[in-house]
Amino acid sequence: MSLSFQDKLLSGTEHYAIFVDDNATDEEAKKVISVLVESSPCIIPQLIEVISKLSLKGNRAIRCFWCLDYALNNLKSNNILLGNSKLYSLCYYQLCCWVKKNGTLNKNNWVKNRLNRLRLYDLESTGSNSGKAYQKPKVAVIVTGQLRGEGDSLPSVRDFLEGTNYSIFFNVWDKYGFRAPAANALSLNHLRRLFDDSFVDLLQEYQVDFETYNGTFGVTDFLQSKKAESADLKSYFSGQEVQVHVEPEEGFEKRFDALLNRLSSFHADEGGFAKPSNMLKMLYMNYLSLEQIKKSVESFDYILRVRPDFIINPHHNCCELIQNVNLDDVVITDEWHGEISDQFALSSKKNMITYLELFSFLEKAEAPLLDITNLSKPHKRLTDYFIFNELRVLPIDDLRKGFDLSLKLSIEKHQEVIRKSEQYKQHKAPESMKQFIERYLSL
Known part of the structure; x- marks a missing residue:
């Protein structure tokens, strides 16, 4: 590639040319993008805005995504964007809109996977607590969602909390999750x-x-x-403070019809578990838990939120994580296929209060904040919410041992x-x- 062409790119007059030049190789494109982002990170939103008007298709669309993906990853790896998460979120919001418009997602799953994965913060060092004098941590444990058969999951939560002072707050739906046998196809x-x-x-x-x-x-x-029973849940945590709230599931969609319609306008109903109503139910339960602990929240150091079917790997311990990770700085989550999971979160009470307020945020938010991305299933909106609130995330890929998939007789x-x-x-x-x-x- 000639220097004059690169100079034109650096001047900003034709910084989109690399995406439409069939003679440029991938390596040449990579070099130009590298020079661009290192010289001026703020050029990326402009770059996305310009190329979004080009209606690129096919290989050119893939190259466009690949180059911008490289640019954002380069910025993140050099810690240029860590101090400005909202710029990072804006860049990905624009990129998501462009990918959606050009249909790139449907043809290339790697685009979606790469996009979601890159939105996570890579934390090599989190600022350990190991130098602090040890005190038995006080943890508010929030268990929210639909019970699916808690025979293995709740004992794993109890074992994970060994060595802490904890109280349990359940907010669960009245109906158990049940995966009905399929006629003539039962394994x-x-x-x-x-x-x-x-x-x-x-x-x-x-x-x-x-x-x-x-x-x-x-x-x-x-x-x-089968209905959720307070006594059944309390039996797993003998000797601990346990509060149980059972919420009627019937009528939820009607009650929040207006909000669901707003969400559905951005997120197509994919059926199964990918429905906006399921996502909203999860967030609503988190909101109820926040209301439940408000009077006592100051007495806790940390908050753990876990789904009632989540089985925690026995080689992890809450005290060890608290000692080794500065939870004032990060939120620990489970990792699910390279993305942030919505099933487990542990952090300081300040960070977790923000986490639990997502339902309230959605009630008040207007576009474009409401429509950050629809490239992943509705549950993954949590990732964008973290970035918007500048919450750093540490995903741990082996926190989960498995799930209690159904109520068992x-x-x-x-x-x-x-x-x-x-x-x-x-x-x-x-x-x-x-x-x-x-x-x-x-x-």
């Missing part, structure tokens, strides 16, 4: 999420059709009717459901499963 692994292994093993041994069995005894009806409760059924009392169970039933009830 054994799915059944093991709902029932004990001995039941599934006996189904195989006696070759009993689950749909016929379920039609006779209605065991999934029992699971679907214990052997004792399962046997009780069978014995109380009219079909069992009146000996009306099909002949093909009588031996199976008697064997299971004898366990």
Whole structure:
């Protein structure tokens, strides 16, 4: 590439030319962008604004994204943008709008993945607390969301908190999360999420059709009717202060219809778990938790928010994280496919109050703040909110051991459901499963 061409770029008169020059190689483009951003970081918003008007398609669109991606990553790696997160957020907001307009996302998943990943802060050093005199940390533990079967997740939270002074604040929906069996396509692994292994093993041994069995005894009806109970949740944290609020889920969409319509105008309903209503439910529960702890928040040093189905890896400990990470400076989150996860967050109470206020922020925000990006599923709006509020993030990729995917029926409760059924009392169970039933009830 000639120096005169590079000089023209540096002058700002044709800084978009590299994206439309078919003769320029990727390396040449990379060099020009490198010189541009090092000489003037503030040129990036102008650069994005100019190229967004070019309606680039295909390979030129990919090159445009790739060069701007390189520029922003270069700025971040040199810590140029760490002191100006709102400029960083603005750059990505513009870039997201451009990618959406040009349809680049649909054809190239790596564009979405790279974009989301680069928005995280890479923290090599966080300013350890290890030099401070140790005091037993006081932690407010906020558990919010839909219960899905907390048999493994809540004990993992309890073990994670060993060595701290903590209080638990539950805000959960009244209905349990339940993944219903799919007709004619039920895998054994799915059944093991709902029932004990001995039941599934006996189904195989006696070759009993689950749909016929379920039609006779209605065991999934029992699971679907399960409601959140305060006593059940408190039993996992004996001896600790535990507050439980159970929120009715029915009528939520109607209650927040106006806000959901605003969100839906920016985020298409992708179905499944990617619905704006699900995202808003999560944030609303966080908001309720903040209201719940307001009177006592000053008595805590840190706040942990965790989803009720999140199983914490046993080799992590809350005290160790607090000792090794300056939580006045960062928010620790779980990492999910290179992105910030919405399932776990630990930080100082000041940072976490901001975290928990996202629902209130969305209630008041207008475009463009409301529409920061729709390149990822609605839950990932949290990333943009962190950047907007200049909250530094430390994602840890092995915090999560797994999830409690569904409410699970214990052997004792399962046997009780069978014995109380009219079909069992009146000996009306099909002949093909009588031996199976008697064997299971004898366990």
